Amino acid sequence: MGKNIKKSSGNRIVIIGGGFGGLELARRLRKTPYQVVIIDRHNYHQFQPLFYQVATAGLEPSSIIFPFRKNFQRIKNFHFRLAEVDSVNTEEKQVNTSIGPIDYDYLIIATGAGNNFFGNKEIEKHALPMKSIVESINLRNTILERFEQALEVDEDKREEYLSVTIAGAGPTGVELAGTLVEMRSNILPVDYPELDFKKMKIYLVEGSPRVLNAMSEASSLKAHGYLEKMGVEIKTDTRVDAYDGETISLSDGNNIRCRTLIWAAGVKGNFLDGLPEGTMGRGNRIHVNAYNQVKGLEDVYALGDVALMTGDDAYPDGHPQMAQPAIQQGKLLANNLKAKLKGRSMTPFKYKNLGSMATVGKNKAVVELPKYKFSGFFAWLVWMLVHLRSILGIKNKFIVFLNWVWNYFTYNLSLRLIIKRDLDK
Ligand SMILES: Cc1cc2nc3c(=O)[nH]c(=O)nc-3n(C[C@H](O)[C@H](O)[C@H](O)COP(=O)(O)OP(=O)(O)OC[C@H]3O[C@@H](n4cnc5c(N)ncnc54)[C@H](O)[C@@H]3O)c2cc1C
Numbered sequence: 001m002g003k004n005i006k007k008s009s010g011n012r013i014v015i016i017g018g019g020f021g022g023l024e025l026a027r028r029l030r031k032t033p034y035q036v037v038i039i040d041r042h043n044y045h046q047f048q049p050l051f052y053q054v055a056t057a058g059l060e061p062s063s064i065i066f067p068f069r070k071n072f073q074r075i076k077n078f079h080f081r082l083a084e085v086d087s088v089n090t091e092e093k094q095v096n097t098s099i100g101p102i103d104y105d106y107l108i109i110a111t112g113a114g115n116n117f118f119g120n121k122e123i124e125k126h127a128l129p130m131k132s133i134v135e136s137i138n139l140r141n142t143i144l145e146r147f148e149q150a151l152e153v154d155e156d157k158r159e160e161y162l163s164v165t166i167a168g169a170g171p172t173g174v175e176l177a178g179t180l181v182e183m184r185s186n187i188l189p190v191d192y193p194e195l196d197f198k199k200m201k202i203y204l205v206e207g208s209p210r211v212l213n214a215m216s217e218a219s220s221l222k223a224h225g226y227l228e229k230m231g232v233e234i235k236t237d238t239r240v241d242a243y244d245g246e247t248i249s250l251s252d253g254n255n256i257r258c259r260t261l262i263w264a265a266g267v268k269g270n271f272l273d274g275l276p277e278g279t280m281g282r283g284n285r286i287h288v289n290a291y292n293q294v295k296g297l298e299d300v301y302a303l304g305d306v307a308l309m310t311g312d313d314a315y316p317d318g319h320p321q322m323a324q325p326a327i328q329q330g331k332l333l334a335n336n337l338k339a340k341l342k343g344r345s346m347t348p349f350k351y352k353n354l355g356s357m358a359t360v361g362k363n364k365a366v367v368e369l370p371k372y373k374f375s376g377f378f379a380w381l382v383w384m385l386v387h388l389r390s391i392l393g394i395k396n397k398f399i400v401f402l403n404w405v406w407n408y409f410t411y412n413l414s415l416r417l418i419i420k421r422d423l424d425k
Contacts, residue, residue: 012106014104024327038068047064051135054136054137064391085097110303115267115268129263143164166202166261169213279297
């Protein structure tokens with residue numbers, strides 16, 4: 001319990017969330033006089049950019065998650081608590097959690113972002129999100145189950161069981177669509193010889209005028225071209241308005257009959273109850289200043305996806321909700337907290353854009369670095385290297401690399417397993 005962490009006076013930093021931002025901060029506070037307590041609802045860090053490969057049976061879940069305790073073995077000033085944080089009490093300097101209240105001297109909110117269904121309860125009930133490893137496994141189970149069910153339904157219903165619709169054509173939607181096409185061409189007809197996979201349609205529905213709309217128009221066009229050639233049915237300038245589990249209603253007036261709708265269309269900040277009025281900004285994010293301090297609070301900071309820093313002229317609506325802003329903010333905040341110990345002043349945050357990228361399938365990717373933009377095979381290699389570099393743990397890196405090599409030559413990883421919690425059987 002939180003109460004059993006012996007508090008060293010005046011310098012306990014409680015970090016809520018061990019994602020990209022929270023973890024970077026905690027690592028950089030190792031062996032400092034601060035007592036660091038990470039609270040997370042999971043006991044592992046998740047590498048979200050590769051969730052789609054778990055969902056499409058390309059990688060084992062354990063190869064892209066990493067236990068916090070392993071990361072901080074033998075670090076004396078580090079403590080971890082597995083708990084859900086319900087609210088914060090900034091007067092008492094406490095966070096209220098599922099294991100009781102935990103006191104803080106400095107609080108860092110690094111809770112990231114969750115799914116945004118824009119208030120549509122029906123879509124929330126029936127669509128499949130992919131914001132955690134558990135949701136990715138659930139997605140894998142559902143996709144595979146639909147194929148099993150397709151074997152048993154009448155011929156005229158097969159198409160709706162085999163087809164997959166993805167809402168949202170950001171990197172996640174594009175990557176999922178590309179991988180599903182490759183499965184449709186290479187793996188599924190062999191696994192299910194009784195099914196006709198010409199009936200499996202892959203729809204990519206995007207509300208804005210183009211796919212990968214956060215990237216340049218050239219990259220977006222390139223990715224669009226790749227996907228179209230692969231046989232993805234792309235609908236831009238179109239929103240998913242409703243879904244009852246069988247029929248998807250689109251804003252252009254058309255309907256798609258489809259039993260699998262993947263939701264990659266929106267996120268909102270994981271805001272916490274108890275923060276003062278006026279701290280919640282656009283997209284449920286928390287208003288922070290250039291030092292990541294929460295508006296009006298001296299000892300509370302927010303960083304990463306949940307933080308809304310609007311002071312930077314280049315990012316008036318806040319930084320992109322991507323790994324790099326979270327990591328860079330975590331790094332700077334660690335330095336600023338160390339500076340505080342020495343009575344030095346803090347440095348304001350300036351985001352360094354290192355670029356963005358997305359892969360569309362084997363040998364196909366688009367990459368935008370600050371000075372260069374490129375696509376194709378080389379971009380795909382760069383995408384792989386960058387992701388391999390970022391995964392935590394040498395063993396994980398090795399396993400992912402091995403899986404990719406195997407998959408490249410055989411297209412045939414045997415991870416197409418439906419594993420569900422069913423303790424009675
Ligand atoms: C499918 C997918 C693909 C992505 N691909 C890319 C990509 O290719 N490139 C890129 O740059 N970015 C990508 N992103 C975005 C990137 O993952 C996020 O921007 C990044 O993780 C933000 O880091 P963070 O530290 O703010 O939050 P997160 O990494 O989301 O971490 C938040 C942590 O807080 C914990 N938490 C939340 N609420 C509570 C609570 N109430 N109590 C206890 N614990 C809590 C969570 O369990 C989690 O561990 C992707 C995201 C997704 C979902």
